[in-house]
Amino acid sequence: xxxxxxxxxxxxxxxxxxxxxxxxxxxxxxxxxxxxxxxxxxxxxxxxxxxxxxxxxxxxxxxxxxxxxxxxxxxxxxxxxxxxxxxxxxxxxxxxxxxxxxxxxxxxxxxxxxxxxxxxxxxxxxxxxxxxxxxxxxxxxxxxxxxxxxxxxxxxxxxxxxxxxxxxxxxxxxxxxxxxxxxxxxxxxxxxxxxxxxxxxxxxxxxxxxxxxxxxxxxxxxxxxxxxxxxxxxxxxxxxxxxxxxxxxxxxxxxxxxxxxxxxxxxxxxxxxxxxxxxxxxxxxxxxxxxxxxxxxxxxxxxxxxxxxxxxxxxxxxxxxxxxxxxxxxxxxxxxxxxxxxxxxxxxxxxxxxxxxxxxxxxxxxxxxxxxxxxxxxxxxxxxxxxxxxxxxxxxxxxxxxxxxxxxxxxxxxxxxxxxxx
Numbered sequence: 001x002x003x004x005x006x007x008x009x010x011x012x013x014x015x016x017x018x019x020x021x022x023x024x025x026x027x028x029x030x031x032x033x034x035x036x037x038x039x040x041x042x043x044x045x046x047x048x049x050x051x052x053x054x055x056x057x058x059x060x061x062x063x064x065x066x067x068x069x070x071x072x073x074x075x076x077x078x079x080x081x082x083x084x085x086x087x088x089x090x091x092x093x094x095x096x097x098x099x100x101x102x103x104x105x106x107x108x109x110x111x112x113x114x115x116x117x118x119x120x121x122x123x124x125x126x127x128x129x130x131x132x133x134x135x136x137x138x139x140x141x142x143x144x145x146x147x148x149x150x151x152x153x154x155x156x157x158x159x160x161x162x163x164x165x166x167x168x169x170x171x172x173x174x175x176x177x178x179x180x181x182x183x184x185x186x187x188x189x190x191x192x193x194x195x196x197x198x199x200x201x202x203x204x205x206x207x208x209x210x211x212x213x214x215x216x217x218x219x220x221x222x223x224x225x226x227x228x229x230x231x232x233x234x235x236x237x238x239x240x241x242x243x244x245x246x247x248x249x250x251x252x253x254x255x256x257x258x259x260x261x262x263x264x265x266x267x268x269x270x271x272x273x274x275x276x277x278x279x280x281x282x283x284x285x286x287x288x289x290x291x292x293x294x295x296x297x298x299x300x301x302x303x304x305x306x307x308x309x310x311x312x313x314x315x316x317x318x319x320x321x322x323x324x325x326x327x328x329x330x331x332x333x334x335x336x337x338x339x340x341x342x343x344x345x346x347x348x349x350x351x352x353x354x355x356x357x358x359x360x361x362x363x364x365x366x367x368x369x370x371x372x373x374x375x376x377x378x379x380x381x382x383x384x385x386x387x388x389x390x391x392x393x394x395x396x397x398x399x400x401x402x403x404x405x406x407x408x409x410x411x412x413x414x415x416x417x418x419x420x421x422x
Contacts, residue, residue, distance in 0.1 A: 359410020
């Protein structure tokens with residue numbers, strides 16, 4: 001939402017908005033001259049003629065009085081679709097994991113190739129932020145599967161990174177989720193898919209990517225230097241080009257291949273795509289170094305799904321020379337409950353594990369999906385509810401050479417930053 005607000009503001013519109021509490025996004029908006037109201041109230045509408053709402057807004061939100069007043073009300077995805085249609089070429093990136101990183105990589109690659117790419121990014125690119133006004137030729141955006149929002153979009157190119165089960169509280173079952181991905185791909189002029197995803201591989205595609213030899217865009221001879229990967233990029237039958245990434249983790253090789261595939265679709269040479277990848281420095285909260293405690297590195301990652309946690313643990317294991325301490329905050333009760341066994345399976349591999357109180361987001365308390373219940377199923381874990389408790393634990397446990405890996409999509413990130421900078 002904040003990226004769209006910046007986009008509209010940049011086009012000369014008067015924009016205001018509301019949020020429950022101040023945060024880094026609201027601070028950026030206020031610095032850009034966008035008024036932010038804290039707390040939701042009908043009075044916040046003031047003289048607005050159009051209201052944009054996110055899917056997380058409840059039906060009883062007082063600002064939905066906009067409908068009774070006869071104001072135009074658009075969902076976030078509806079607005080994004082309207083904006084996307086204004087560009088010569090559009091790319092929408094979908095998937096359970098990696099959307100933000102792959103979208104940003106794609107923006108850097110297209111900017112390197114054409115010097116003309118705007119981007120709407122779900123996180124903060126270290127150079128572009130969450131919105132970049134880079135011209136009217138290309139527009140790259142995340143396509144969120146939550147409540148099937150991505151079905152409102154009709155991009156020229158639909159990229160599907162993976163189709164793991166998530167947001168099952170919205171879809172009911174995995175079959176409906178996967179059907180939505182198929183509809184998303186069909187809504188585009190062309191699809192680019194990961195050939196190693198069991199569902200995405202079945203979708204008719206203009207290009208496929210992955211590590212397999214049969215992929216149109218592939219990676220060979222992978223090498224890791226302290227967790228950062230390089231590889232030989234193979235595009236169809238062209239001579240391989242060596243690519244180097246500035247971000248941690250083997251999983252980011254797939255995100256890079258998706259971005260290269262987009263460049264290939266639009267006819268740009270692999271060497272230009274590789275140069276674009278080299279300029280990508282990362283996304284905030286994606287294996288972000290927050291600082292040190294007792295000489296031990298503190299790394300924050302947005303991972304909140306079992307598969308993302310597994311990837312983060314693997315990346316951390318490649319660079320940690322001492323003990324690895326893991327702090328995980330579950331994001332929503334429903335996700336924890338629906339994927340409970342998968343969370344237990346991946347987290348039981350962490351020897352020094354802390355489970356931090358659930359970030360509920362839009363949901364009400366559910367004991368079956370609570371952080372405490374998850375911790376009780378993990379005998380190797382410690383459960384904490386307060387920043388002070390976590391601060392004491394980390395300062396008493398960490399030593400030089402160790403690493404604290406802070407995982408979750410909620411407010412654990414800000415708690416960790418507070419601890420590091422105390």
